[in-house]
Amino acid sequence: MTGHQTLGPAAATALGQLNERLAAKPAAHLQVSGLSIHYSTLRGPFNAVDNVSFEVAAGTNLGLVGESGCGKSTVVKALMGLLPEMTRVTGQALLDGQNILGLSDADLQDVRWNRISLITQSAMNSLDPVYCIGDQICEAILAHEPVGKTVAWARAEQMFALVGLPAERLREFPHQFSGGMRQRAVIAMALALNAGMLLADEPTTALDPIMQSQIMSRIRGIHDHMRRSMILVTHDIAVVAETCETVVVMYAGKVAESGPTQDVLDRPLHPYTMGLQNAFPRLPVRGQPRKPLISIPGTVPNLLLPPAGCRFAGRCPFATNLCRSVAPPTYQIGAQSAACHYVERASQFRVAAAEPDTWRSMEPSR
Amino acid sequence: MTDQTTPRPVIEARDLKTHFQGRTGIFNALAGAKPAVARAVDGVSLSINAREIVGLVGESGCGKSTLGMSLVRMYQPTSGQISFDGDDITHVEGRRLKAYRRQAQIIFQDPYSSLNPRLTIGQIIEEPLIIHGIGNAAERRAKVIRAMDIVRIPASENIDRFPSDLSGGQRQRIAIARTLVLEPRFIVADEPVSMLDVSIQASVLELLEELSRELGLAVLYISHDIATVGYICKHVAVMYLGRIVEEGRAEDILAEPLHPYTQRLMASIPRMDPGEIPERTELRGDVPSPMNVPPGCRFSTRCPCATDLCREIEPELCEQPGGQRVRCHIHDDRGARQRPDLERPEAGRITEIADAGLLAEATE
Numbered sequence: 001m002t003g004h005q006t007l008g009p010a011a012a013t014a015l016g017q018l019n020e021r022l023a024a025k026p027a028a029h030l031q032v033s034g035l036s037i038h039y040s041t042l043r044g045p046f047n048a049v050d051n052v053s054f055e056v057a058a059g060t061n062l063g064l065v066g067e068s069g070c071g072k073s074t075v076v077k078a079l080m081g082l083l084p085e086m087t088r089v090t091g092q093a094l095l096d097g098q099n100i101l102g103l104s105d106a107d108l109q110d111v112r113w114n115r116i117s118l119i120t121q122s123a124m125n126s127l128d129p130v131y132c133i134g135d136q137i138c139e140a141i142l143a144h145e146p147v148g149k150t151v152a153w154a155r156a157e158q159m160f161a162l163v164g165l166p167a168e169r170l171r172e173f174p175h176q177f178s179g180g181m182r183q184r185a186v187i188a189m190a191l192a193l194n195a196g197m198l199l200a201d202e203p204t205t206a207l208d209p210i211m212q213s214q215i216m217s218r219i220r221g222i223h224d225h226m227r228r229s230m231i232l233v234t235h236d237i238a239v240v241a242e243t244c245e246t247v248v249v250m251y252a253g254k255v256a257e258s259g260p261t262q263d264v265l266d267r268p269l270h271p272y273t274m275g276l277q278n279a280f281p282r283l284p285v286r287g288q289p290r291k292p293l294i295s296i297p298g299t300v301p302n303l304l305l306p307p308a309g310c311r312f313a314g315r316c317p318f319a320t321n322l323c324r325s326v327a328p329p330t331y332q333i334g335a336q337s338a339a340c341h342y343v344e345r346a347s348q349f350r351v352a353a354a355e356p357d358t359w360r361s362m363e364p365s366r
Numbered sequence: 367m368t369d370q371t372t373p374r375p376v377i378e379a380r381d382l383k384t385h386f387q388g389r390t391g392i393f394n395a396l397a398g399a400k401p402a403v404a405r406a407v408d409g410v411s412l413s414i415n416a417r418e419i420v421g422l423v424g425e426s427g428c429g430k431s432t433l434g435m436s437l438v439r440m441y442q443p444t445s446g447q448i449s450f451d452g453d454d455i456t457h458v459e460g461r462r463l464k465a466y467r468r469q470a471q472i473i474f475q476d477p478y479s480s481l482n483p484r485l486t487i488g489q490i491i492e493e494p495l496i497i498h499g500i501g502n503a504a505e506r507r508a509k510v511i512r513a514m515d516i517v518r519i520p521a522s523e524n525i526d527r528f529p530s531d532l533s534g535g536q537r538q539r540i541a542i543a544r545t546l547v548l549e550p551r552f553i554v555a556d557e558p559v560s561m562l563d564v565s566i567q568a569s570v571l572e573l574l575e576e577l578s579r580e581l582g583l584a585v586l587y588i589s590h591d592i593a594t595v596g597y598i599c600k601h602v603a604v605m606y607l608g609r610i611v612e613e614g615r616a617e618d619i620l621a622e623p624l625h626p627y628t629q630r631l632m633a634s635i636p637r638m639d640p641g642e643i644p645e646r647t648e649l650r651g652d653v654p655s656p657m658n659v660p661p662g663c664r665f666s667t668r669c670p671c672a673t674d675l676c677r678e679i680e681p682e683l684c685e686q687p688g689g690q691r692v693r694c695h696i697h698d699d700r701g702a703r704q705r706p707d708l709e710r711p712e713a714g715r716i717t718e719i720a721d722a723g724l725l726a727e728a729t730e
């Protein structure tokens with residue numbers, strides 16, 4: 001592999017040992033239960049995440065979807081210990097049995113990058129503009145593994161090869177990279193210690209379709225090649241369909257629906273999931289009629305004053321007085337679960353939801 | 367464009383070029399070197415009829431926005447011609463330019479920053495009327511109310527509110543109302559929904575379609591989100607590095623493209639149905655800079671099918687039996703006849719493979 005010829009025999013052995021040690025790390029298991037997060041704001045506590053629970057089985061990908069502001073990044077920041085000081089976090093997130101919420105800075109040091117690593121929305125934010133990229137990757141390795149700089153650099157070269165970047169570009173600075181290359185460099189960094197759990201928060205959102213597809217193929221490669229566990233945050237349900245075994249659909253800080261991706265997309269139980277499906281643009285397939293695009297009228301409720309009942313009631317074409325007054329519990333149906341009072345009528349709702357008029361009659365301004 | 371009775375286009379560009387003068391370093395300037403030129407739009411022909419929405423897609427930086435801005439004369443084209451209703455407006459200035467700008471409007475991507483937060487919705491929509499000196503206060507108000515009506519933001523409740531009180535989708539409707547008050551005949555919609563949540567995109571797209579149909583507008587719809595194009599456009603053009611490389615009926619371009627670049631572009635779009643996921647081969651390298659356009663076919667530095675002919679001769683747009691127009695030697699033998707000594711590319715024959723890295727190979 002690239003770079004080996006410059007390593008002396010001792011360093012080559014050390015690199016081999018490091019790689020073996022890191023490769024032996026198992027994929028992580030994550031159990032999030034009852035996670036609630038209140039940001040402290042001037043206007044009072046802001047309930048960005050409310051009683052969220054989900055599980056990432058070891059070696060699987062979980063997709064976290066929902067519209068902007070529904071709390072996806074807040075969940076990710078909580079898991080990485082990156083929330084602002086005054087934020088109130090309750091509930092548990094067990095990473096291989098250990099609760100990683102509210103850890104001390106010292107304990108966080110051990111967890112971050114080593115056991116759980118992050119690929120963020122904007123790669124620029126996770127790279128330091130004043131250090132060359134190679135140094136940044138080495139720094140993470142040196143902080144957790146008893147190896148020298150030469151060995152760490154060689155590992156960084158291997159990570160670059162993994163994402164298809166030439167090793168000599170390790171010496172360059174973030175601003176010398178294009179957007180897509182930067183995003184790949186961040187993936188290389190996130191993989192450097194082969195953490196058992198990867199968090200990818202909208203890793204391709206700002207990129208054009210070709211770059212998106214190239215980054216996603218690498219992210220899928222992590223799964224196929226290294227069997228890590230991953231949470232992929234995105235608003236693109238097709239990306240989830242292609243990448244994740246399980247999906248969690250969030251709406252206004254709560255989990256609306258979750259389950260095996262194919263089941264949730266084929267037979268959504270929650271009206272919000274049905275709406276998202278209908279609103280999602282698809283490429284035409286020759287000879288196949290295509291359903292019209294239907295938007296979900298209305299807007300997300302203000303979480304400073306969350307509504308009493310179901311948070312989707314203001315936009316849901318099936319809402320009743322019960323929905324507007326009582327928050328629905330979560331019902332389990334097979335491997336799927338949904339927070340809706342009327343899950344048992346889901347198949348009926350699915351038929352109605354496919355009709356544009358069902359949603360149009362909701363539109364207040366029509 | 368596809369009709370038998372060809373109506374006269376509202377807007378038509380012929381061999382349009384918009385180049386930007388790069389900056390020269392002081393040393394180069396002293397040495398008398400010419401600054402590099404970015405050929406952002408480099409020979410585009412395009413026409414749009416009344417009631418027609420033409421889609422324009424392509425990678426970031428390929429020149430879509432520059433083309434849109436040139437068509438509405440916010441950029442001065444370097445060469446070529448723009449006709450509006452048959453009149454050449456490429457070089458009009460002063461009063462005639464102002465008159466043209468009234469008829470040709472542009473909607474931008476960002477509904478959050480494109481509206482002045484200190485003005486009310488009513489004032490925002492009225493502003494262009496004031497700038498163009500149209501009507502008295504009462505007449506302007508009537509026009510504002512009508513425009514709000516068209517975009518379905520009821521004036522009675524909203525005219526005195528501020529943009530911050532509205533959702534992203536509503537703000538984008540206000541931005542559209544602001545362009546509509548001037549009763550334009552041509553609108554460039556540059557990524558009008560890409561900042562909006564998927565759940566509300568459809569309503570803005572639907573609005574564009576209705577406006578085009580009912581007000582007879584010609585619309586250029588620019589988007590990264592290629593799937594949305596299929597819903598409102600009959601005709602789609604694909605740009606690469608300043609030029610159109612393929613154009614035709616939306617269903618042909620989106621579902622069965624012929625150009626190797628369009629094929630990669632369409633394949634890159636994620637699919638909901640696992641049975642529909644196409645084969646994806648990685649493109650080599652990044653898009654070249656428009657300051658440094660490769661010789662021959664502009665796509666030859668990344669095209670997996672490229673041969674020596676591609677690196678020597680740039681193909682022309684060539685009409686195919688199915689009606690779409692494609693710029694590629696695979697689909698046009700004129701280049702090959704000119705240089706029979708050079709190897710000609712063939713559909714599906716891969717000549718160059720990208721080093722995508724192990725992670726990408728694992729899945730592909």
Ligand SMILES: Nc1ncnc2c1ncn2[C@@H]1O[C@H](COP(=O)(O)OP(=O)(O)OP(=O)(O)O)[C@@H](O)[C@H]1O
Pocket residue numbers: 386387404405406424425426427428429430431432433590655656
């Ligand atoms: N004012 C300018 N001066 C110099 N170069 C410019 C200018 N505007 C655009 N360019 C260059 O022209 C090329 C085309 O840019 P343009 O904004 O038209 O791309 P685009 O297709 O709209 O991309 P995106 O999809 O990212 O919006 C780019 O390489 C860009 O850097």
Ligand SMILES: Nc1ncnc2c1ncn2[C@@H]1O[C@H](COP(=O)(O)OP(=O)(O)O)[C@@H](O)[C@H]1O
Pocket residue numbers: 039040041046048066067068069070071072073074075084303
């Ligand atoms: N530091 C913060 N202080 C107060 N509110 C915040 C903060 N960060 C995010 N929020 C709010 O919390 C909600 C969820 O945000 P976020 O998790 O970023 O959503 P998503 O990633 O799903 O788009 C949003 O309404 C956002 O405005």
Ligand code: SF4
Pocket residue numbers: 270271272310311312313314316317318319320323324328339340341342
């Ligand atoms: S609980 Fe009621 S309002 Fe909420 S999603 Fe179900 S039907 Fe709609």
Ligand code: SF4
Pocket residue numbers: 625626627663664665666667669670671672673676681693694695696711
């Ligand atoms: S002309 Fe050659 S390089 Fe250009 S697209 Fe066709 S095959 Fe590829």
Ligand SMILES: [Mg+2]
Pocket residue numbers: 072073121202
């Ligand atoms: Mg986010």
Ligand SMILES: [Mg+2]
Pocket residue numbers: 430431432556
């Ligand atoms: Mg643009």
